[in-house]
Amino acid sequence: MGNERIEDFFKHELLPVSRKVKEIRKAYFANDFDETAPSYFVNRMKISMNKDDFENGAVSGPNNFEKQLESLWMSQSQYELITLKASLADLAKSLIVTEELDEDVSPFIYVMF
């Protein structure tokens, strides 16, 4: 059931956004070298954490998740993603699982990549 919903989201929500992003030639990150750049470092806009940064990171419930996604993407001017917020919150709600402590290999090991 979970995989079906993920596949459904992937096909009907993510891929259209992916195509749109490619159409407008927007890239979230570079994939190859830039011989002309003097440095690949990005200067951080936020160099330290304040109280709000510590307090506002945790997600509490799907509604809150949707609002936080919107707020994040608005702040980044990445408006093309905002259409995904409601369906992502629904998807997340449907996927909430209790961690299985007896599994030999946790599925969460794959998150790194």
Added chain:
Amino acid sequence: MSKTVLGISAFYHDSAAAIVRDGEIVAAAQEERFTRRKHDPRFPKNAINYCLEEAFIEPSELDTIVFYDHPLLTWDRVLKSCISIGERSKEQFTKACASVLGIKIWVQDLVRESLGSLGKLDKLLVTEHHMAHAASAFYPSPFESAAILTLDGVGEWATTTVGMGEGREIQLLQEIDYPHSLGLFYSAFTYYCGFKVNSGEYKLMGLAPYGEPTYYDLIRKNLIDVKTDGSYRLNTEYFGYLHSLRMTNERFETLFGGPPRNSESRITLREINLAASVQKVTEEVVVLLVRHARKKTGCDKLVMAGGVALNCVANGKICRENIFDDIWIQPAAGDAGGALGAALLVSHNYFGIPRCVRDDGRDSQKGSYLGPRFQPQEISAFLERNSYPYERVISLENRTRIIAQAIAEGKIVGFFSGRMEFGPRALGARSILGDPRRKETQSVMNLKIKHRESFRPFAPSVLLEDCSEYFELDSESPYMLIVAPVREERRLPTDLRQALRNGVDILNVVNEPRSDLPAVTHVDYSARIQTVNPYDHPDYYRVIRAFKDISGYGVVVNTSFNVRGEPIVCSPSDAYRCFMRTEMDLLVLEDCLVWKRMQPESHHDSTWQTEFELD
């Protein structure tokens, strides 16, 4: 007003918990030690329980709980990566959804449910992943101010950061973002050479000295572009991790002449030279980054954390380059250390607790002996209950002499003493010890104790004051994080590289002596050194001192107390089980001495081979 903070890291690999009270580290431990599953990434319920017990505190009495990573930003990265890749990212997206959206996003609810409370703040705090790494490196260091360099696989977006710390403030000034990652770059070669990602990087590093960097130019030309300030970018066309569950892809395979090595197959000259090549590139990048950190911050001290900071060969190179006056590296540099860093960051940054740097120039990591300890009475009760024969030697002097004598006679000793180490290295609290002078020690420890064939030599624990007699190292290395050369006058001539070029199997040359400390001297005459001072673990220091009185050598072989694929032992029960599964001669459980020859035959056990997945 006293502030107690619980830090948690979980859901990547090596989950852990740590408790900090008023800026002082009270306890820290990795979940794998309790669950007995290596690199256990699951919610660290057992490690949390231990930390709470050590701090004598209930969850509701905690001032706050902090998670070491920002789940929303992690999801932002996963989603944007999949959108960028498109159709080919389906497998990746399916896995990531289940893990990130299925549980990581809801970590606050999970903590509340698991502990019954979120502490007095009634809210889970979160830190940025690399802020937690930076905090784990800076706050316990002995420096009032320092440049900070963090390097790992990936956090939320950042993979590399440069910053500085001063007093209780930490600033991260610059970063390099996913998918460009020195950690993932190294892991890709780890995978390709047939070792496990997230644990086999150490093997790749150990393999490198056998080879020649013949692939260096190919790697630099095709895979990674490095600027003069050490910043770098990968050519993602060669890597599989953006769109699959593999680290490399067909293009990578074509570049290096074939598919990845199967994990248990023979290591060929290709893997050996690839290891040498990627290690050379990594060292070059790290040294450039360190130079940049010096220039950018103006600081004369450096602290480091993140998984790449466990590359002790690169660390040794940084030391020898003399770019900074002094360097301190968090011993739990990987994700486990994120729990500690997050708790320290909240203590100093959120609660404003002043940071106190010690007057004596030593760090605040307490030797990284931050885990559980077992009282002698508990241990003797355990042995009595199970009718395991032992002798109790309460006199420290007598006990130390017996242990040292056993080592000098070539016996292999399991040494279980004091609080368990936090971090991947055994530092004398959960260690197996041997005689470094004997040619056979390495093969005996490998085959009869660790149950493996290994091309890696063991590490030496050397008395701090004697270090320069054996090794070309001017600084302390209490956490086994620096590789340095064995002194030239101690070396024996060998021509192993030529033998390898002639097609001789690596395992046929690995046990050839290369110095008067054959068990700890690598093929390039290097050693991964732990300096032992009299303060952090006095009992361990005394054992080495007593061994010196007998043998004239202030060095012992130190390897982690486990068999292949097993987490380092935590409890006396774990230690006894491991002892009986191997050909160790003596098990020291605090003041109880357990001799193998006295144990009943029925307890000898070889089931470990099916219990632990080989690493």
